[in-house]
Amino acid sequence: MSAQAITMLVISMLLxxxxxxxxxxxxxxxxxxLEEGSDQDSAQQGA
Amino acid sequence: xxxxxxxxxxxxxxxxxxxxxxxxxSAVGLGNIxxxxxxxxxxxxxxxxxxxxxxxxxxxxxxxxxxxxxxHRARASSPLAFRRLNRKTEFIGWWHMGVNFIIAIYYxxxxxxxxxxxxxxxxxxxxDDPQGFFFKEFLQIPDxxxxxxxxxxxxxxxxxxxxxxxxxxxxxxxxxxVGQANVVFIPVLLIMFLLLVLYSLTLxxxxxxLDALFTPDWSALTKPEVWVAAYGQIFFSLSVGFGxxxxxxxxxxxxxxxxxxxxxxxxxxxxxxxxxxxGVFAALGFMASAAGTEVSxxxxxxxGLAFIAFPTIISQAPGGxxxxxxFFGSLLFAGFTSxxxxxxxxxxxxEDKFSLGRVRSTxxxxxxxxxxxxxxxxxxxxxxxxxILDNFINQFGILTxxxxxxxxxxxLLRGLxxxxxxxxxxxxxKLGRIWMVLLAVITPLxxxxxxxxxxxxLLQEPYEGYxxxxxxxxxxxxxxxxxxxxxxxxxxxxxxxxxxALTPPAPPISGGKVQGDYQDPAxxxxxxxxx
Numbered sequence: 010m011s012a013q014a015i016t017m018l019v020i021s022m023l024l025x026x027x028x029x030x031x032x033x034x035x036x037x038x039x040x041x042x043l044e045e046g047s048d049q050d051s052a053q054q055g056a
Numbered sequence: 057x058x059x060x061x062x063x064x065x066x067x068x069x070x071x072x073x074x075x076x077x078x079x080x081x082s083a084v085g086l087g088n089i090x091x092x093x094x095x096x097x098x099x100x101x102x103x104x105x106x107x108x109x110x111x112x113x114x115x116x117x118x119x120x121x122x123x124x125x126x127x128h129r130a131r132a133s134s135p136l137a138f139r140r141l142n143r144k145t146e147f148i149g150w151w152h153m154g155v156n157f158i159i160a161i162y163y164x165x166x167x168x169x170x171x172x173x174x175x176x177x178x179x180x181x182x183x184d185d186p187q188g189f190f191f192k193e194f195l196q197i198p199d200x201x202x203x204x205x206x207x208x209x210x211x212x213x214x215x216x217x218x219x220x221x222x223x224x225x226x227x228x229x230x231x232x233x234v235g236q237a238n239v240v241f242i243p244v245l246l247i248m249f250l251l252l253v254l255y256s257l258t259l260x261x262x263x264x265x266l267d268a269l270f271t272p273d274w275s276a277l278t279k280p281e282v283w284v285a286a287y288g289q290i291f292f293s294l295s296v297g298f299g300x301x302x303x304x305x306x307x308x309x310x311x312x313x314x315x316x317x318x319x320x321x322x323x324x325x326x327x328x329x330x331x332x333x334x335g336v337f338a339a340l341g342f343m344a345s346a347a348g349t350e351v352s353x354x355x356x357x358x359x360g361l362a363f364i365a366f367p368t369i370i371s372q373a374p375g376g377x378x379x380x381x382x383f384f385g386s387l388l389f390a391g392f393t394s395x396x397x398x399x400x401x402x403x404x405x406x407e408d409k410f411s412l413g414r415v416r417s418t419x420x421x422x423x424x425x426x427x428x429x430x431x432x433x434x435x436x437x438x439x440x441x442x443x444i445l446d447n448f449i450n451q452f453g454i455l456t457x458x459x460x461x462x463x464x465x466x467x468l469l470r471g472l473x474x475x476x477x478x479x480x481x482x483x484x485x486k487l488g489r490i491w492m493v494l495l496a497v498i499t500p501l502x503x504x505x506x507x508x509x510x511x512x513x514l515l516q517e518p519y520e521g522y523x524x525x526x527x528x529x530x531x532x533x534x535x536x537x538x539x540x541x542x543x544x545x546x547x548x549x550x551x552x553x554x555x556x557a558l559t560p561p562a563p564p565i566s567g568g569k570v571q572g573d574y575q576d577p578a579x580x581x582x583x584x585x586x587x
Contacts, residue, residue: 010263014270017102018334021270024109025330029323035316039484041072042311
């Protein structure tokens with residue numbers, strides 16, 4: 010492999026896989042909020 | 057008069073983990089495996105990373121958040137979500153339905169091909185001529201492209217089987233069907249594909265393949281078609297702009313971290329594409345090495361890559377049957393989890409519109425699509441129709457409706473600040489002015505330019521040299537019919553039994569303000585009927 014190709018391979022991995030790692034880390038740091046009841050009660054009938 | 061509020065049940069995902077699996081399952085599809093590696097190679101190699109990343113960050117993720125906000129705010133299918141956004145934007149949701157309807161017709165056929173090739177891998181049914189086998193024995197295409205109704209049983213029955221399996225999964229509902237299928241299939245897909253990549257990297261010549269893929273051609277960045285390819289890849293790959301993420305986000309819990317979750321989905325999709333590029337081109341490097349040629353001689357388009365190049369590799373490589381099983385099995389799982397999301401857009405829309413219940417809505421969606429799928433895809437002319445549908449629906453379905461929805465919401469409704477507020481109230485990554493500029497200025501400029509460019513080239517030269525009859529029916533005609541149908545259906549009234557008659561979780565938007573006192577006509581009708 011040429012130096013240019015290796016560089017682009019490494020940059021691609023760092024940016025995309027590194028980006029995935031960071032976004033997962035961000036989500037782990039913000040745990041899912043607990044909600045009471047059936048959350049998918051989306052609407053109320055009538056006015 | 058006023059009625060006693062009645063809470064209504066709507067099924068959703070049990071957790072954000074299930075949602076993430078489902079959203080990744082939708083995004084990671086056939087395009088990731090058989091399209092991205094070739095698109096990247098053909099559009100600048102390593103240099104393609106730049107337009108691709110730009111497309112992901114300036115259009116993919118911003119539109120993903122945009123879709124999430126619309127779906128989650130309305131807690132409804134795409135037609136009802138856009139109706140709840142503003143009564144006049146309902147047609148966008150029906151346009152989404154039409155786009156997904158077309159995609160489902162041909163996507164099922166490719167999954168059926170992959171299923172058959174998974175088994176072909178064990179006895180290498182293509183012999184020493186994969187190309188001749190694929191076109192002449194398997195697809196049985198005529199010598200000249202023309203519409204035929206000569207059915208090929210070897211394609212017809214697998215397509216039927218795919219539709220039966222889809223009907224079963226979709227009938228089970230959002231959590232037990234869509235959610236659970238993705239929770240099981242996505243890890244299986246990842247493991248299978250990782251094994252394929254690791255094995256491919258051990259083959260002689262793999263480094264030559266990676267060299268071909270990652271060596272940058274910087275001059276490609278000056279070519280508009282390279283940017284068009286990058287945005288097209290992101291759009292079709294990330295499942296943005298055509299209702300899927302609107303629908304899936306509507307199944308998230310009220311307090312869900314929309315932008316944080318969306319960022320994971322976006323990067324997971326692109327991460328898988330990079331993995332696919334490495335695996336596929338390592339294998340192509342081996343193929344070129346075995347044939348004593350350059351990688352440029354063996355790298356072909358998506359179809360050729362999957363159904364001609366890979367069978368060749370399977371025949372030549374040690375343990376070829378394992379490669380075949382892993383490769384076509386991956387295609388099968390990736391395709392199946394994606395088509396689930398395509399069908400879900402329509403099932404959710406029908407459920408909201410007619411209140412038929414899950415099972416009946418599923419059959420109402422699947423029966424007509426499966427019929428068209430069998431009628432046009434299991435004949436000897438199936439591949440021609442597929443190619444035309446795919447090209448036209450990508451350009452004048454996904455890209456066009458994506459562009460239009462952004463312009464309408466950003467400029468006519470002036471609703472982006474309200475959508476940003478909805479996301480920011482519950483999300484870890486805050487959307488501000490940059491998001492709005494990317495969405496309202498940058499994305500429409502690039503998408504608009506891309507569309508005009510593509511339109512001009514298609515008007516100057518028939519797509520792939522297909523006969524006018526085929527292009528007029530399955531290209532231009534199909535695109536016009538989808539748009540016309542969306543507009544007509546959006547004028548049909550919603551019944552008092554539909555979900556439109558229920559008070560939405562958030563009021564509509566007009567002129568940059570929420571319309572707190574607005575009442576949907578279906579709800580008004582319900583009240584009049586009761587008084």
